Amino acid sequence: MATELNDAEDQKLWLPQIERLFIDLMVEECIKGNMPDGVFKRSTWNIMVTELNAHANRSFNHKQLKTKFNRLRTRHRIFSQLLEHTGMGWNPVTNTVTASEEFWQNVLAATPKAKEFRKKGCEHYDKLGTLFNKTTATGLLAFASTEDPTNTEEERELDEQYRYGGIHVNVDVGSDDEAFLGKERRVARTSGSCVGESKRKIERFSLDKAVEALSVYKDMPRTAYLKVMKTLYKKENRVAFLAMPEDRKIEWMNSIADGSFRDYE
Numbered sequence: 580m581a582t583e584l585n586d587a588e589d590q591k592l593w594l595p596q597i598e599r600l601f602i603d604l605m606v607e608e609c610i611k612g613n614m615p616d617g618v619f620k621r622s623t624w625n626i627m628v629t630e631l632n633a634h635a636n637r638s639f640n641h642k643q644l645k646t647k648f649n650r651l652r653t654r655h656r657i658f659s660q661l662l663e664h665t666g667m668g669w670n671p672v673t674n675t676v677t678a679s680e681e682f683w684q685n686v687l688a689a690t691p692k693a694k695e696f697r698k699k700g701c702e703h704y705d706k707l708g709t710l711f712n713k714t715t716a717t718g719l720l721a722f723a724s725t726e727d728p729t730n731t732e733e734e735r736e737l738d739e740q741y742r743y744g745g746i747h748v749n750v751d752v753g754s755d756d757e758a759f760l761g762k763e764r765r766v767a768r769t770s771g772s773c774v775g776e777s778k779r780k781i782e783r784f785s786l787d788k789a790v791e792a793l794s795v796y797k798d799m800p801r802t803a804y805l806k807v808m809k810t811l812y813k814k815e816n817r818v819a820f821l822a823m824p825e826d827r828k829i830e831w832m833n834s835i836a837d838g839s840f841r842d843y844e
Contacts, residue, residue: 584646584650586695589647589650592643593647595702596635597631597635597637598647598702598703599702599703600631600634600635601627601631601644601647602651602703602706602707602710603706604627604630604631605619605627605648605710606706606709606710606812607809608623608626608627609709609710610709610805610808610809610812611805612801612805614710617711619648624641624644624645625641627644628640628641628644631644651707651710652707652710652711653692654695654701654707655701655704655707655708655710655711656711657690657692657693657696658693658696658700658701658704659748660690661686661693661696662748663748664682664686666678666679666682667682669700670700671700671704671705674699674700674702675699675700676696676697676698676699676700678697683697705786708748708786709786709812712786712787783821784814784817784818784821785817786811786812786817788817788821789811789817789820789821790808790811792820792821792828793807793808793811796832799832800836802836803832803835803836806835806836807832807835807836810835810840810842813842816842819831
C-alpha cells in the first residue's frame with residue numbers, strides 16, 4: 580500500500596523545484612506515449628526515478644514517486660471540481676483565488692482537502708491536465724500497462740474517474756480581461772459540457788485541440804509525431820500550428836521532424 584504523507588511531510592520532501600522537475604519528467608514520458616490507460620509502465624517509473632535523483636541530487640524510490648503521483652492527481656481533481664463552482668474565481672496568471680467565506684464553509688464541509696486552495700490555486704494546473712485529462716492522454720497514446728494494480732480506495736476511485744470521464748478545466752489565457760475564472764465560467768470540462776459564452780475562446784488553442792488536429796496525419800512516423808507533440812505543449816506553438824493552412828502545417832511539422840525548427844524563447 581502506498582505510503583501516506585501528511586501535508587507538512589510532503590512539502591518537506593518535495594520542494595517546489597523538485598516537484599516541478601518531477602511533473603516535467605512525467606509530462607515528457609506521457610508525450611512519448613509511456614502512460615497507457617493513465618498509468619506509467621514500470622520501466623518508465625524506473626527511468627523517472629533515475630532521472631529525478633540525478634537532477635535533484637536525491638534518493639527517491641519508486642514508492643515515493645507513486646505516492647506523489649497520486650497526491651498530484653488528487654490535487655488536480657479537487658481543484659478542477661472547485662473551478663466548476665460559480666462562487667469561486669481564479670486568476671491563472673497570478674494564481675490567486677477569490678471566494679466568499681460562506682463558499683469555503685460549504686466546500687470544506689464536503690471536501691476538507693480543498694483547504695490548500697483558499698489562498699492560491701493549483702500550481703502547474705495546465706501540466707497536470709496533460710497527465711490527468713483523459714481526452715488529452717487518449718490522443719497522446721493513439722500510437723498494456725505493467726504497472727502495479729491500485730491498492731487503495733482513493734486510488735481506485737481516481738482511476739475510475741480517469742477512465743470514464745476525466746476532470747479538467749481547459750484554461751487558455753489570451754488577455755488580462757479573460758484571465759479570471761469566476762462567475763462568468765470561462766471553463767470547459769473534458770466531458771464536453773460547458774457554461775459561459777467564451778467556450779470557443781478557451782478551447783481554441785488547448786492541447787486537446789492540437790492533439791485532435793495532429794491526429795489526422797495518420798502516416799506520420801512515430802518519432803516525428805512525438806517531436807511535434809512535444810513542441811505543441813508550448814502554447815505559442817499551438818496557436819501558430821492551429822492557425823496555419825494545411826500546406827504550412829506540413830512544412831512546419833517536417834521542420835520539427837528534421838531538426839531545422841528553432842523554438843525561440
